[in-house]
Amino acid sequence: MGHPDFVARRKPNPDASLAEILGGHGAAVDATVPVVAFVLAFTIADAVAWASPVAWAGGAAVLAAAVIGVVRMLGGKRPRAVLLGLLGVAVAALVALYTGRAVDFFLVQIVSNAASALVWAVSIVIRWPLLGVVVGTALGQRTRWRRDPDLLRGYQRASWVWVGQYLVRLAVFVPLYLADAVVALGIARSxxxxxxxxxxxxxxxxxxxxxxxxxxxxxxxxxxxxEGSRPST
Structure with missing residues (x-):
């Protein structure tokens, strides 16, 4: 992940810099492919009345995650990140297989979003906003950003944006989960x-x-x- 300078000499481009630090959409796309594989496999297996459509769907999701993992590792991605992604898909598939309900494939995601919203909100309240932790770590600043009251306040404000994304997902996922809408959940998840x-x-x-x-x-x-360290203008 590149760390371009946030303070360009003549024409700063802070938007692009922050976007690069927070990462592109590659990981999010990788997380979407196994979900698409699960929904497609379940829909097909259920339509043709194959035995254990949930098992077929779970196998397709794990296979898709494994293929993506191999491709990413060949591209230089860290094995730990790949294995964590594969583990998440495997756990979701096992939950669905255990309950026999395809909709439970999304249960891990729902719980994860609820927990993430809570953790991000708590981090803001205790003045350790997670956005600051992520960006500060990426920039090698450790906790120096917390000694800047303006930057701390900015990270707190911006972290609420990330809390919002988890709440939006929950507002959509939970009703669809309760309605047992597997295909709609897959679309919403993507x-x-x-x-x-x-x-x-x-x-x-x-x-x-x-x-x-x-x-x-x-x-x-x-x-x-x-105030003491800010250059005068």
Missing amino acids: VLTWPLVALCVALSWPVLRSALPPGHRGLRHPEDGA
Whole structure:
């Protein structure tokens, strides 16, 4: 993941920089493919009355995740990230296989979104906004960004955008889950994965930037005590 300079000498482009730090949509697309494979396999197996359509669907999802994992590893992605993605799909498939209900393939995702919304919200309240933790770690700043009150406030504001994405998913997923709408859940899962992540990335910078006063040097340059270290304009 590249870390381009946030403070370009003549023509800064902070939007693109933040987007690169938060990552592209590759991982989100990877998470969508096994879901599509599950829904397609279940729909076909159920339509032709094959035995254990949930098992066919779960196998298709795991196979799709495995293929993606191999491709990503050959492309240089870390094995740990690949294995975690595969494990998530395998657990979801096992839950559905255990209950015998295809809709339960999405249960792990629903629980994960609920937990994520809670964790992100708590991180904001205790003044350790997760967006700051992620970006600060990516930039090698450790916790220096927390000593800049303007940057801390900006990360808090922008982290609410990420809380919002989890709540949007829950508002859509839960009713569909309760209605046992497997195909609709698969479509919603696909639509609300990488497009929603991309939207969050796009909105994060302007929300964060609204907390930074004129003269602030940007994300790469946390300012201890703000006023004392900010260059005069």
